[in-house]
Amino acid sequence: MENFDKTVEYPDLEEKYKVEQETGYDNYVVVIGLPIVEPAKKDKLFAYIKAKVSPVFAEAKDALMPFTDGKSHGALFVEFETAELANKFSKAADNFRFDKNHTLTANVMTEVDRIMNMEEEFKEPEMPEYEEKGNMKEWLLDELSREQFSFVSGNKLNVKWYIGDQAEIAFEQKNVDKYVWSPLGTYLAGRTQTHVVMCGGSGFKPVLTFHHPKVVSFEFSPMENYLITYSNSESEEYQTFVWDVRTGQKIRGFKGATSFKFSYNDEYVAKVHDKAVFVYKTETMELLEKKSIRMGEIADFEWSPVANIIAFWSRVEPNVPARIVLMKIPTREIIRSKNLFNVEKCSIYWQNKGEFVAFKVDKLQKKLTTFNLEIFKITEKDCPVEMIDLSSDISDLAWEPERSRFVTSTIVGRKTNLSLYELQNGSFKLIRTFERGLIHRVFWSPKGRFCIFAGHEDYDAITEFWDLNTDKSKIKMLISLACPSSGILWEASGRFIVSYCSSAKLKGSMGFKIYDFKGSLLYQEGVTEFSSFAWRPRPPTTLPEDQIKEIKKNLKTYSDKFEEEDRLRSDKAYREVVERRSRLKNEWFSWFNAAKKLWDESKSERIALFDGIDFDEAASNDSVLEDWNEVVIKETIEPYQPPNQ
Known part of the structure; x- marks a missing residue:
């Protein structure tokens, strides 16, 4: 399939959109919007432009500022030796906020000349013909309610339908080494x-x-409205671009490949740069309130998963302690902050409902490193902070989805201590500690309760499936497997888990295995040059809460029905019938859409044929335009005449 290859390359774009420019004015720049000054203050104004607007101004061949009656006009004409310098200065000066009353506008003289000579009569641009993209949610209508997963083998992207012990190809594409859902x-x-x-x-x-060109990574915003692409091309002016997914238009470019993070609802996007947090309004990509958030040397931040709140921490500076802060956006109201001393590092962990955020703090005191958790309880009055001392460093912290429990993992030699904490009577209590083998990560089911403890890229690593029941007496391990892996991924419903291996040092184990939540192996596939496994995400359910409760109440009834469907699904003949029905349905819709297109295109001919009557409109309005009756006026009987032989 050639889906990724049927695209327009840059030479074709340049030829298609090439704009013939007039010559002679490319090295001149016109700037307007400057403050009105007297001749005596011209040099001071020029020095400010050089220092604040752009140092390129120092390379100007000439700069002319007109005056009338001892006052400037707020305009400046600048000549450079080359068009390249002129373009560089024009980009820096255009839309530059000089002060609260003056914002500059700058253009190369060629562009000004083009605008001045523009035709007065407006010519409406030709609109490209609308192209139907199809139903983007069609995969959710699968009759078997199957999941999809994807992975890369060599340089080929594979997408497969999956359910139970069966997987079949849905899409393949060569020459793709990186992808994202x-x-x-x-x-x-x-x-x-x-x-x-x-x-x-x-x-x-x-x-x-x-x-x-030379994209190294890319990511979507949470609500799929925006895409960010990053490149490592130093020859380009910008290395990071923000795109509008709905139109394909580039919204803004940034220098460097600084990582951006979106707010939960796509309203804002932010990055850490120059020891500060820069928050942008995504609709315009303008800096919020024209200024960054500066509170000491900010090192990192994370957005709340349910609100426009950022959690960030600043490093220790001379005579200034480190600080952890919760702040509302866009008001910049500080919900709660706390000063900390001797801090080396912080890690931030949000609970998925945004009720808690934990800071894991590393402190260096007299050559001894200590560790503790600072947990902010955001939904409680005045946002109290609870501190939990840790006996040693933790390699991971994982909140249980929808609940107030979390697990930490601490590696001690070739063993791991896992600690389960739960909120009880207003404070977090240690419920249980598990002393296990070599385990690095903790993976909660998206629905909670069930959890996986897994090692990482080590032949001695293990994978354990646990039922962490809210009833402490019912907590138990379901199964322990000796399977080294590069990663664990839960499917969105919590029914399936994949353990995949893409490490070169575990080459003989490359591929993936799919289990149910109890640890029973359902499907496995060995893949050479394997990488990048991912489940296809699903949108949130649209069912109201009362219907969800009703389904849970009658789960036994549904379970019997689904078990019968699973049994039938394993029957090859049944699968063939379903596939035939699906194929026939798709063929019928294809014929119907083609026929409807022909019918719509012939509408003007039909109206002309029926003397201007639009029967389509009449049918849609359920009205009768004419009533035809046949009446016999005269009847004649003639004898039969055989044809000539």
Whole structure:
């Protein structure tokens, strides 16, 4: 399949959108919007432009500022030796906020001349013909309610349908070494040398192409409205671009490949730069309130998963302690902050409902490193902070989804201590400690309760499936497996778990295994040059809470029905019938859409044929335009005449 290859390369774009420019004015820049000054203050104004607007101004060949009656006009004409310098200064000066009353506008003289000579009569641009993209949610209508997963083998992207012990190809694409699913599962984006292609709908047809050479990584915003691409090309002016997924338009570029993080609802995006947090309004990509958030030397931050709140921490500075802060955006109201001394490092862990956020703090005191947790209880009055001392460093902290429990893991030699904490009577209590083998990570089911303790890329590592029941007496290990892995991923419903191995040092184990939540092996596949396994995400359910409760109440009834369907599904003949029905349905819809298109295109001919009557409109309005009756006026009987022989 050629979905990722059927795109326009840069030479074609340059030829298609090439704009012929007039010559002679490329090295001149016009700047307006400057403060009105007297001749005596011109040199001071020029020095400010050089220092604050752009140092390129120092390389100007000439700069002319007109005066009338001892006052300037707020305009400046600048000449440079080359068009390259002129463009550089124009970009720096354009839209520069000089002060609270003055914002500059700058253009190269060629552009000004083009605007001045523009035709007065407006010519409406030709709109491209609308192209139907199809149903982007079609995969959710699968009759078997199957999941999809994806992985890369060599340089080929594979997408498969999956249920139980069966997997079949849904889509394949060569020359793709990196891809991502959008957070709601609507789109699949893959990378080529010069662009990122976004596909979706039936057959994963290309929807949009984002041209950005030498892209190294890319990611969607949580609500799929925006895409960020990062490159390592130092020859380009910008290395990071923010795109509008709905239109494919580039919103803004940034220098460097600084990592951005979106708020939960796509309203804001932020990054840490120059020891500060820069928050941008995504709709315009303008800096919030035209200024960054500065509170000491900010090292890192994380957005709340349910609100426009950021949690960040600043490093220790001379005579200034470290600080951990919760702040509302856009008001910048501080919900709660706490000063800490001797801090070396902080890690931030949000609970998925945004009720708690834990800071794991590393402190260095007299050559001894100590560790503790600072847990902010955001939904409680005045946002109290609880501190938990840790006996040693932890390699991971994982909150249970939807609940107020978390597990920490501490590696001691070739063993791991796992600690389960729960909120009881307003404070977190240690419920139980598990002393296990070599385990690095903790993975909660998306629905809570069930948990996996897993090692990482080590032949001695183990994977354990646990039932961490809220009743302490019913906590138990379901199964322990000796299977080294590179990662563990739960499927969104919590029914399936994949353990995959992509490490070169575990080459003989490359591939993946799929288990149910109890640890029973359902499906496995060995893959050479394996990498990048991912489940296709699903959007949140649209069922109201009362219907969900009703389904849980009658779960036994549904379970019997689904078990029968599972039994039938294993029957090859049944699968063939379902596939035939699906194929016939798709063929019928294909014929229907083609016929409807022909019918719509012939509408003007039908209206002309019926003397201007639009029967389509009449049918839609349920009205009768004419009533035809046949009446016999005269009847004649003639004898039969045989034809000539």
